[in-house]
Amino acid sequence: MSRSSSSSVQSLDMSEENHHNFADYAELRSNMQNLAKSSGITKALQAFRLMRTAAPGKPTIYDYNSLINCCLKSENLCLHDLSALYSEMKTLGLSPNASTFNTFLKGLNLIGESKVALWVIIEMCNHAFTPSFTSLSTLLKKCSDSMELEDAITVLELMMGLNYIPTEPQVILLINRLSKHGMTEKACLVLCKLLDKGYFPSPYIYNPIIWSLCKSDQISIALAIFCSLEKKGFVHNVCSYTALFYGFCKKRLFKEASNCLNKMTTNSRFYPNVRTYTTFIKCLCDNGRIQEALSLLGRMEKRGLDPDIVTYNIILRALSNQNMVHEVFDLFQTIYQKELSPDRYTATALSGLLKKGNLGIARTLLHDIFYGGSDMDIAVYNVYYSLFSGFKSKELSYVIECMIKNDIEPNNISFNTILKGFCKGKSMDEALKYFQSIKKPDLVSFNTILSAACKKGDSKMVQKVIDLMKDEGFKLNVVGFTCLMQYYCNVGKLNDCLDAFECMISQGLRPSMVTINSLMIGLCKNRELEAAYWVFCNLESYGLSSDSRTYKILMRAAKIEGNDLLVEELQRKCRGEGVKPNN
DNA sequence: GTAGGGTTAG
Numbered sequence A: 001m002s003r004s005s006s007s008s009v010q011s012l013d014m015s016e017e018n019h020h021n022f023a024d025y026a027e028l029r030s031n032m033q034n035l036a037k038s039s040g041i042t043k044a045l046q047a048f049r050l051m052r053t054a055a056p057g058k059p060t061i062y063d064y065n066s067l068i069n070c071c072l073k074s075e076n077l078c079l080h081d082l083s084a085l086y087s088e089m090k091t092l093g094l095s096p097n098a099s100t101f102n103t104f105l106k107g108l109n110l111i112g113e114s115k116v117a118l119w120v121i122i123e124m125c126n127h128a129f130t131p132s133f134t135s136l137s138t139l140l141k142k143c144s145d146s147m148e149l150e151d152a153i154t155v156l157e158l159m160m161g162l163n164y165i166p167t168e169p170q171v172i173l174l175i176n177r178l179s180k181h182g183m184t185e186k187a188c189l190v191l192c193k194l195l196d197k198g199y200f201p202s203p204y205i206y207n208p209i210i211w212s213l214c215k216s217d218q219i220s221i222a223l224a225i226f227c228s229l230e231k232k233g234f235v236h237n238v239c240s241y242t243a244l245f246y247g248f249c250k251k252r253l254f255k256e257a258s259n260c261l262n263k264m265t266t267n268s269r270f271y272p273n274v275r276t277y278t279t280f281i282k283c284l285c286d287n288g289r290i291q292e293a294l295s296l297l298g299r300m301e302k303r304g305l306d307p308d309i310v311t312y313n314i315i316l317r318a319l320s321n322q323n324m325v326h327e328v329f330d331l332f333q334t335i336y337q338k339e340l341s342p343d344r345y346t347a348t349a350l351s352g353l354l355k356k357g358n359l360g361i362a363r364t365l366l367h368d369i370f371y372g373g374s375d376m377d378i379a380v381y382n383v384y385y386s387l388f389s390g391f392k393s394k395e396l397s398y399v400i401e402c403m404i405k406n407d408i409e410p411n412n413i414s415f416n417t418i419l420k421g422f423c424k425g426k427s428m429d430e431a432l433k434y435f436q437s438i439k440k441p442d443l444v445s446f447n448t449i450l451s452a453a454c455k456k457g458d459s460k461m462v463q464k465v466i467d468l469m470k471d472e473g474f475k476l477n478v479v480g481f482t483c484l485m486q487y488y489c490n491v492g493k494l495n496d497c498l499d500a501f502e503c504m505i506s507q508g509l510r511p512s513m514v515t516i517n518s519l520m521i522g523l524c525k526n527r528e529l530e531a532a533y534w535v536f537c538n539l540e541s542y543g544l545s546s547d548s549r550t551y552k553i554l555m556r557a558a559k560i561e562g563n564d565l566l567v568e569e570l571q572r573k574c575r576g577e578g579v580k581p582n583n
Numbered sequence B: 001g002t003a004g005g006g007t008t009a010g
Helices: A003-014 A016-021 A025-038 A041-054 A061-073 A079-091 A098-110 A114-126 A133-145 A149-161 A168-180 A184-196 A203-215 A219-231 A238-250 A254-264 A274-286 A290-302 A309-321 A325-337 A344-348 A351-355 A359-370 A378-385 A394-405 A412-424 A428-437 A443-455 A459-472 A478-490 A494-506 A513-525 A529-537 A548-561 A564-577
Strands: none
Touching: A025 A041, A025 A061, A041 A061, A041 A079, A061 A079, A061 A098, A098 A114, A098 A133, A114 A133, A114 A149, A133 A149, A133 A168, A149 A168, A149 A184, A168 A184, A168 A203, A184 A203, A203 A219, A203 A238, A219 A238, A238 A254, A238 A274, A254 A274, A274 A290, A274 A309, A290 A309, A309 A325, A309 A344, A309 A351, A325 A359, A344 A359, A344 A378, A351 A359, A359 A378, A378 A394, A378 A412, A412 A428, A412 A443, A428 A443, A428 A459, A443 A459, A443 A478, A459 A478, A478 A494, A478 A513, A494 A513, A513 A529, A513 A548, A529 A548, A548 A564
16 A cells, blocks of 8 residues: 555544545545455445545546456455445446446456356346356356356356357356256256257267266157257267167166167267176166176177276176175176276175175175275265174274264264164164164164064064154155064964055055065965965066065975975966066 | 266165
């Protein structure tokens, strides 16, 4: 601050009456600017108003613009003050010029106030000024970056109204964000508007839309967009095709998936790559066709496509779910031989082994990954927690300590996993105590403790949990009903089991195969083989088809009862239909 | 620069 303006500040501070001392307009101007930078808007505004009395025809819009510029650079700026400045300008009868708006925009963009910047842009248009390409383009990026996607769309529309063509990276950013945050429809609209303007989209622009549609089971819309773009002469790439392939696999449209894959092999532009094959491998694994997945892995390597850690993690998970311990071990050897680093997904892929009770080997492998230096997240900790019963373990204390040190927050899956650990222990009271310590128990928490009570045949606890659920406004779902059905069968109350099943159906809940198999076991145990077979034959009415477990249950009962006819019938069906694996 | 992967209850 200059000496003279510093003395002016003092004078200004002393009293209003002294203001006639400021005759010099230039001094007032520089004084005002300094005040705006250092002492905030109120003082600067006082100086601004003083100008009116000090010099006729002042302040001008240029004084105003420079005041805005200084204020925007001040460290303690608040938006309320800015709005006050704008009103002050209008009160003085000044009309904003292009520079006024550009000054606002430059400053607002710098401080990341995209909402206010958009307001300024609209105000600018209302005053018949045209915002520059740069200001709109900067704002578009800012809005997309800060997830103000509706605003980003408004900016894009303004741009297109002015015949400004947004840059490709910015369009990609916006469409990507929209597609990944449940706004795929909006992303489509953006794409359409661009096409209407004669924009030539690369696959990088529309692939996120196709992927998002395929992931949310809207393959027909994805296909429509894909074909329409093709018709218009746009050339897809391997990522576009892989999206469709993924969509077909997900919907179990195997014939279409196979056609899609064949089409891909006809052109080097979209020849299947590691990700395409990985998608296929995942599909095979999800449908219990693990041997085919392994053979595909081999074929892919022969074609010179090296599986990466994602591919291996998918196979590892499938092997682990099937409890194929040796294969899991071998695959780990391969991963290490290829110098790939196991990551958080490798760790969680092992949860199947834990579920099947293979704690020893799972613990060893998990331990190696956990201490191997990769970044872990809550899902890995949650898998780790399933190793422990209750809280009486040094290892568990250490793992919790690690989690806190790494700033990782536990979620309900963590609490429910630990609750299950308590449930494995002897005391239901201790489990209940832990349950009651969970701040926001969810339906899974209730089912965890209900299941434990049911398995232990603890009728008082079963009633207690059901009452608790009622109090807290939770309704039984299919899992809860299935627990109860199993419990009734175990205590020899077949009729109560059937009542529970009917109650579930009457509430519009659809049984799963686990429910059906539980019912089968109950019926067979009570020598109601005919009833069980009837359920088996009418599975379609529930939209279900039997799995390998259903066959085993019936087969075993038929053999015990000496019902050879049924045994033969089941064998025939088993050969004819190709039984689904039980996952 | 677009794409493939995971953790809790029956």
